[in-house]
Amino acid sequence: MNNEVKEVIEKIKEVKDILKEFADKDEAIGYLINETKLSKEECAAAYDIIMKIKD
Secondary structure (H helix, E strand, O other): OOHHHHHHHHHHHHHHHHHHOOOOHHHHHHHHHHHHOOOHHHHHHHHHHHHHOOO
16 A cells, blocks of 8 residues: 555544544534634534544
């Protein structure tokens, strides 16, 4: 696997660990909105994808 892809996967796992620390999905999505300035819909979709990634 390409090193760049491996690095991205590791970063996503780091973000997943951060998101797991929030009390619920809405708080985690709020964090993503604040950090990325993306829309709630985009952040909710990203949250769903990130949380499906196996550790």
